[in-house]
Amino acid sequence: MWKRYWKLSRDPFDARSSPFVPLEAHQEAVARLIETVETGRKLAILQEKEGMGKSRVLAQLLSEVRTPWRRVARISSPVDGASLFSELAEALGSRVPAGASRGLAWKRLGEALRLCRWQRQQVILAIDDCQNLPDPTDRLDLDRLVHADAHPAARLTVIQVFRLADDEERTVDPWSLSIALPSLLRSECERYLTSKLAASGREEPVFTPRAIHRLHSLSEGVPRGIDRLASLALMAGAMRGLEIITPEVVEAVSVECRHSAFCA
Incomplete structure (x- = not known):
């Protein structure tokens, strides 16, 4: 109902369907990752706090480098x-028995990679949310x-994506490409909102300049926080x-998620 009210074809801020917005830092991250793949470098690491757009950058990279x-x-x-x-072996088409040991799974992955090499295919192994592997082994x-x-x-490239805790320091490996994503500036926040709304069919302004300033301030420039606040604001505006x-x-809507990780 609220989407029809604002003449939108869909939720502009739904991460599952919203487009990649080519902000400078995100574009640079994608470009550096593309260079990693095209030059055959072995490893790239994308590290940032929650909600900064890491998964979206990864998805954009993979869409741009995918070829036969x-x-x-x-x-x-x-x-x-x-x-x-x-999971990596199965993503490459290899069948791995349920509950397979670490050794068997490693063997199946190796076999899948060798098959790709024989077919003269470059392989990209992309692992999102690597922080869920806390054990040193x-x-x-x-x-x-x-x-x-x-x-x-x-020809193998591994891309690792880590979500950092708020108090966690970024680790830098001198032998790999390590990429960070800074918070959005006020001007970038406005472009981010405008681009997402336009992609959903809304060309006319929806937020006043002061509302955009407040969105940026409350979200601290975190894209996921901007998305959440903007969505809630559109719903509230339609109801009113x-x-x-x-x-x-x-x-007013920021109160609903003031203590949520999505708005901080």
Whole structure:
């Protein structure tokens, strides 16, 4: 109902369907990852706090580098080394028995990678939410992926995405590409909102300049926080029969998620 009220074809801020907005930092991150893939570098690491757009950057990268001569295996939140290897092997078309051991799963992944090499395909192994592998042994398994096919003719790139805790420091490996995503500036916040609304069919302004300023301030420039607050504000505005969203509306809906990780 609220989407029809604002003449939107869909929720502009739904992460599952909203478009990639080419903000400078996100575009740079995608470009650096593309360069990693195209030059055949072994490893790239994307690390940032929750809600900064890591998964969206990863999805954009994979959509831009996908070709018939590249195989992409993307998984999310592996719980241990065995599931890490099993899920990647299955994403490459290998069958792994349920409950397979770490050793068997590693063997199946190696076989799948060798088959790709024989077919002259480059392989991209993309692992989202790597922070869910807290055990040191599992982290070693994650590091082992770059050696899963050690043949000189192998073309393998591993992309690791980590969500950092608020108090966690970013680790920098001097031998790998480490990418961060900064918070959005006020001007970027406005462009972010405008682009998402336009992609959903709304060209006219929806938020006043002061409302955009409040959105940026309350979300601290975190894209997921902006999405959540903007969605709630549009719902509230439709219920109140408003023609435009004011800072007071943004302030009111922020109370609903003031203590949520999505709005901080």
